[in-house]
Amino acid sequence: MGIFYLPKDGVCGDFIPYYNSKRKCYELYYLHDYRGCNGEGEGTPWRRITTTDMVNFTEEGEILPRGNREDQDLFCYTGCVVEYDDKYHIYYTGHNYHFTEEGRHKESVMHATSVDGITWEKQPQDTFFAAEDREDIEQDDWRDPFVFYQEEEQKWWMLLCTRKKEGPSRRRGATGLLTSDDLVHWSYEGSYWDPHMCWCPECPDLFQWGEYWYFIYSTFCETQGLRTYYRISKSSRGPWKNPGNNCFDGRAFYAGKTASDGKSRYIFGWNPTKTGDKDDGVWQWGGNLIVHKLRQDADGSLSVSMPEKIAEAYREEQRMYLQPIYGMYEELENGFVLKAQSGLGNILISDISKECMVEFEILLSKDTDSAGIMVKVTGEGAGGYYIRLEPGRNRFLFDREPAYPHEKAEIERFVEIDTLKWHSVKVILDGTCVLAYLDDKYALSARMYDFDSDKMMFFVNDGEVSIRNLRMRRLKCKEIQNTPIKERR
Known part of the structure; x- marks a missing residue:
């Protein structure tokens, strides 16, 4: 449910x-x-x-x-x-x-x-x-x-x-x-x-x-x-x-x-x-x-x-297993740094719940092209859905890979991205629905149909990104009840 x-x-x-x-x-x-x-x-x-x-x-x-x-x-x-x-x-x-x-x-x-x-x-x-x-x-x-x-x-x-x-x-x-x-x-x-x-x-x-x-x-x-x-x-x-x-x-x-x-x-x-x-x-x-x-x-x-x-409602903490794929990876006390000065850097996370809430803080370097999280990842990033921040364009967007035959971002909106401060991100995955919040200020809802996996990925394109305070929690389903009126009576 x-x-x-x-x-x-x-x-x-x-x-x-x-x-x-x-x-x-x-x-x-x-x-x-x-x-x-x-x-x-x-x-x-x-x-x-x-x-x-x-x-x-x-x-x-x-x-x-x-x-x-x-x-x-x-x-x-x-x-x-x-x-x-x-x-x-x-x-x-x-x-x-x-x-x-x-x-x-x-x-x-x-x-x-x-x-x-x-x-x-x-x-x-x-x-x-x-x-x-x-x-x-x-x-x-x-x-x-x-x-x-x-x-x-x-x-x-x-x-x-x-x-x-x-x-x-x-x-x-x-x-x-x-x-x-x-x-x-x-x-x-x-x-x-x-x-x-x-x-x-x-x-x-x-x-x-x-x-x-x-x-x-x-x-x-x-x-x-x-x-x-x-x-x-x-x-x-x-x-x-x-x-x-x-x-x-x-x-x-x-x-x-x-x-x-x-x-x-x-x-x-x-x-x-x-x-x-x-x-x-x-x-x-x-x-x-x-x-x-x-x-x-x-x-x-x-x-x-x-x-x-x-x-x-998301109370069950979930352990995460990080697997660096491309780029330079460095662990921090409560997170990590991912660098890719020319191309893609990514870290794969496997065996996650398909319905969960992911929250973290993200810091993007000034000249970074884009960075964020990819969900429902197939293979090592060949397919899936991006929730991406683009500091140079001040864009917060949802897209998919491969993008063809789509010619532009599926859903996007203007936001303020300060490369000198940490930004909070919360993402809910719920069936085919996905909902992301940025800085408790902006929201972005979307749909996901074609890909369905238990993997996600943090990524950076042409730049450097730091991630800290990463948490992943499952829904406490027994506490969620949609009660029909015939049962209520």
């Missing part, structure tokens, strides 16, 4: 996290994609899991059933959960692509309520669409409602994914703002954020942390790349500044949304699978749950790190 949650009969789509202060747990609603399991057919319901530690999950089953071919909510897509006046509210996207052929609205905002948070009743009379008399927005992109009470303005706000009618096709995406006094009647106020940068800024999230406001969104277009981003401001209405390090992870983390218990804040997204379970497969919608803990830095920017309870 792995650390990254995945249902047995499909995959996880977008997560809608909500901290329930009465139950004192995180309720993670998610869009369930059956992927053809058990002949379930098309359509997406909402399911819910709960957790207190991001490690153990209780499956609470279906919360919002999907509609049928004739219903607006054949696909119950992304939304939000709020509590007000002793009642719970779900606002969600009702999507039915069949309606386009019939000249009907493909998407709408829909509403469901509950008095106990367990049994939910849809409120079809509250359904509303993009206003047909508006000349500025398209009718078929009207989704992902995010609702919260805006204390400063004493109104309920709803942020919504929309598209403008004018402009280049792939730059019309905008976030709309609607307001309400009663959570039933909503007025469209216009565009909240109109960046002219993407097809649609999906899955909006907005929260205040100290003196700063944070606006989170996800995109799937070429101009920004497919990932989850954030912007920062000292006002809930912007202007929204790009903080520089403006994403939480790479291409293999999408639709991130946050929740807080008042002490800590986490962001929940998914690591997508690939068609055919192959490295050269096409990225798919949906996959495993990924959770990052957020940290607010002194300048207001956000960093991500591994949740503490996930790190603590």
Whole structure:
């Protein structure tokens, strides 16, 4: 049983996290994609899991059933959960692509309520669409409602994914703002954020942390790349500044949304699978749950790190056997130095657990081309997956060897690499999922399908690298439990 949650009969789509202060747990609603399991057919319901530690999950089953071919909510897509006046509210996207052929609205905002948070009743009379008399927005992109009470303005706000009618096709995406006094009647106020940068800024999230406001969104277009981003401001209405390090992870983390218990804040997204379970497969919608803990830095920017309870779940220390292959190798008191002034230097580590956490500190010399760790290594490095640091390019990336037919790095992101300081690295290997953290600031999720071995390798290309405080730990599986609701009852 792995650390990254995945249902047995499909995959996880977008997560809608909500901290329930009465139950004192995180309720993670998610869009369930059956992927053809058990002949379930098309359509997406909402399911819910709960957790207190991001490690153990209780499956609470279906919360919002999907509609049928004739219903607006054949696909119950992304939304939000709020509590007000002793009642719970779900606002969600009702999507039915069949309606386009019939000249009907493909998407709408829909509403469901509950008095106990367990049994939910849809409120079809509250359904509303993009206003047909508006000349500025398209009718078929009207989704992902995010609702919260805006204390400063004493109104309920709803942020919504929309598209403008004018402009280049792939730059019309905008976030709309609607307001309400009663959570039933909503007025469209216009565009909240109109960046002219993407097809649609999906899955909006907005929260205040100290003196700063944070606006989170996800995109799937070429101009920004497919990932989850954030912007920062000292006002809930912007202007929204790009903080520089403006994403939480790479291409293999999408639709991130946050929740807080008042002490800590986490962001929940998914690591997508690939068609055919192959490295050269096409990225798919949906996959495993990924959770990052957020940290607010002194300048207001956000960093991500591994949740503490996930790190603590890896308790079984594993012995390692190091075998230098190429380059010059020198032992240190609590580590080693690897040098290769012209070419490759590497050290092979054998007989490791295929599912484990590896952590170490790394110091790269100024002129080093690249260095890092290679996992799932075949032979003495003929194949496998790189988690690589490139100080000259300030790149943190995931790639594979051999790279052919790939012409560029599989997943990469900009980071700050200081060759005068030690950097901390943590890597989780969990089935086909891999997740790496750098300096408890940057994260990089990826997938591994084609290679599967019990070897890993430290390497350096054209330079010198020092490694210290190397640890490898296995998951304490008996402490990890995903409990179905039928057993819980």
